[in-house]
Amino acid sequence: xxxxxxxxLSLDDIxxxxxxxxxxxDLPWLGEFYGKASCSADACATxxxxxxxxxxxxxxxFGTKERAxxxxxLAGEVxxxxxxxxxxxDLQWCLELxxxxxxxxxxxxxxKATTVEAIAxxxxxxxxxxxxx
Numbered sequence: 127x128x129x130x131x132x133x134x135l136s137l138d139d140i141x142x143x144x145x146x147x148x149x150x151x152d153l154p155w156l157g158e159f160y161g162k163a164s165c166s167a168d169a170c171a172t173x174x175x176x177x178x179x180x181x182x183x184x185x186x187x188f189g190t191k192e193r194a195x196x197x198x199x200l201a202g203e204v205x206x207x208x209x210x211x212x213x214x215x216d217l218q219w220c221l222e223l224x225x226x227x228x229x230x231x232x233x234x235x236x237x238k239a240t241t242v243e244a245i246a247x248x249x250x251x252x253x254x255x256x257x258x259x
Contacts, residue, residue, distance in 0.1 A: 137167060191229050
């Protein structure tokens with residue numbers, strides 16, 4: 127993982143593809159029932175390299191509400207963002223859009239809860255499966 131950071135891959139990209147080595151993946155005591163390799167990537171990188179991930183965009187970021195407002199503006203305002211969240215097949219994308227909508231005061235909490243429940247059906251990891259939206 128650290129070698130990937132050295133090549134310039136983002137932490138998000140590393141976490142999205144990180145898996146245990148082939149020699150370890152089928153060992154029953156290393157099943158991702160509680161922790162997940164992808165969830166540990168951030169802690170490992172931050173603990174090893176510190177807070178700065180090498181991306182200058184992250185030195186000065188938008189606050190949550192400003193980021194949500196920019197996303198809504200890009201989508202064509204809040205109503206369009208809500209339609210996009212409701213009518214797509216990518217559950218993770220729906221969750222991310224719901225976060226923006228909730229910050230903007232849109233009624234997206236039920237949609238987020240329903241989406242989390244849909245994800246939980248396929249999630250073996252207890253922490254991820256039992257998350258309360």
